[in-house]
Amino acid sequence: MILLIDAGNTRIKWRLVAPRGEAGWIAEGVLVHEEIASLRRVFRKHPGIERVFGCNVAGPQVAGHVTNLAAAAGLTPEWLQPSAECCGVRNLYDDPMQLGADRWAALIGARTVHAGAALVVTAGTATTVDLLSAEGDFRGGLILPGVDLMLRALASRTAQLPLASGRFSPTPRNTADAIHSGCLQAQAGAVERMFRSVAAQQNAICLLGGGAADSFADLLELPLRRIENLVLVGLATVARAG
Template sequence: MILLVDAGNTRIKWRVVAAGAPLVAVAEGALAHDEVDMLAAVRDRHPQLQRAFGCNVAGADIAARIAAACAGLHLQWLTPTAGCAGVRNLYEHPAQLGADRWAALIGARALHPHACLVVTAGTATTVDLLSAAGEFLGGLILPGVSLMQQALARGTAQLPLADGRFALQPRCTVDAIHSGCLQAQAGAVERMFRQLADQPQALCLLGGGAADSFADLLRIPLRRVDNLVLTGLGAVAGLPPAD
């Protein structure tokens, strides 16, 4: 059995999988950063675990705490490369691609072997193009919905950080802020999808904690998929050992 770990900017998501083709999910969950030590309890509940495989964009301290919680397991971290699991990385410097984006692209390829736009809406929103041939063509990183709202509150004297409602024609400030941030997310996604729209079975795979806030605004072929990073980690973990 393998423990998959996605250490993101806000939360740490995990999944226990059993050997098989494909790997079979046994259990999964999510932890706040200050709860990372609870991964030890996950390890203890599944004594058949032999190794852990993860990706980390949360920093060295979180990586060290995950390693401590996984004591006794063979722990490996995903490193972006020029190619893996049917995906070719066309980043100018492949190793500089975020490990979470790389895992999500691999997960997307495993779920939808056609052209797709891979969108993860969390603390940041990433919008990545994946060709029908499995080539990562490039993508965007923009502030997530909450970060956009916080930036307006921090950077201006009169725009508040307050809950608003979405409206097509906002008529109060808090609604204008909230609606503007959602429209910005949806607009970025739809503009990027235009590059794939004429390809057979092209699809947007949308996940992340903020995805539902603007999913209904999108007018493109769409599939809501959570935990693409874990799916990608599982695809890599299930590959046969390299010679």
């Protein structure tokens, strides 16, 4: 078995998969950084783990914790590094190595689940919006503050705009709703503007995931597929190919 690790800014997702051939997964879970020691139970419950493969944007401390936990099981984690090409995806970043490993894995995951053009959107702490052509070229993308970051930025940087519970309205008529609606419209607007770049391509679709995706998914007027854990899908693809 392969233990896949997606160490993100706030959470760590993991998934156990067969080394090759079989679709789906054996087990999976999610935990916050403070719970990372609980990965020890995964190794204990599944002694057949032969490999640990992941991507890490959470920093060296989290990577060190994973390394120590894997070492106790006699394993050394392998970490995905962006490259110029992998598993049918070509990285057209000015410097391919500067692309975040999580974005690279998600793009490979998108190519795995959809053969056509795609806008790959992950709405988490930050929202990433990445263009993938039908030929498998990553053409670039956006990084913007996630929904929660936008809300908190307005509350912390403006004296008259408190962090309050609003609701979405197309025509907000109170401050809380205006803040909430503005942040959601900003997310949806960025996604829709970027989708124009691939909209004319056959079978183009927006692949949307992440913890904040549901907050603005209904606002999007484009071909849409809600899909979670594209990073783990991409990691499985790379691990099985290696």
